[in-house]
Amino acid sequence: MKQVFRRTWLLLFMILLLAGCGKNEELQDGYYTAQASEYNFGWKEYVTIMVKGGQIVSVEYNAENASGFIKSWDNAYMQNMLHSNGTYPNEYTRYYAGEFLEKQGKEEIDALSGATSSYDSFQMLEAAVLEQARKGDSSIILVDTSH
Helix, strand or coil: CHHHHHHHHHHHHHHHHHHHCCCCCCCCCEEEEEEECCCECCEEEEEEEEEECCEEEEEEEEEECCCCCEHHHCHHHHHHHHHHHCCCHHHHHHHHHHHHHHHCCCCCCCCCCCCHHHHHHHHHHHHHHHHHHHHCCCCCEEECCCC
16 A cells, blocks of 8 residues: 555656646747748848747748848839739738737738748748747747748
8 A cells, every 4th residue: 555655656746747847838038030041032031029028029020131121111022012912021021920919829820812922931930939939049040931
């Protein structure tokens, strides 16, 4: 009987110990950025988040070219994409960022029609930036977003 009692307590202790060693799912306060490792059609996408009190309070999703010009500011690109795809960078980047902020990275975001390639990249960057925030690692992580 004593042996069964000891084994039960030992098993309970080991379960509690292992549960305490699990992966920390809480986000650490700070700024975190995940960036595409390569330019895609002249643009390198990135997601930057700010975490405060364990919650995401700010999300920026965009892309920049080699000179640092922001994709959603490119009016010529916007006009071309709007007429061919029905959406444009300033629309879909704000949509994806807003959904990420609202859902706190806990639910899947629906893709916008006409921006599915950016959606695929966004999902990879979102996952990487969340992992950085869980670790509390504020270094910029480079992500292979080629598809």
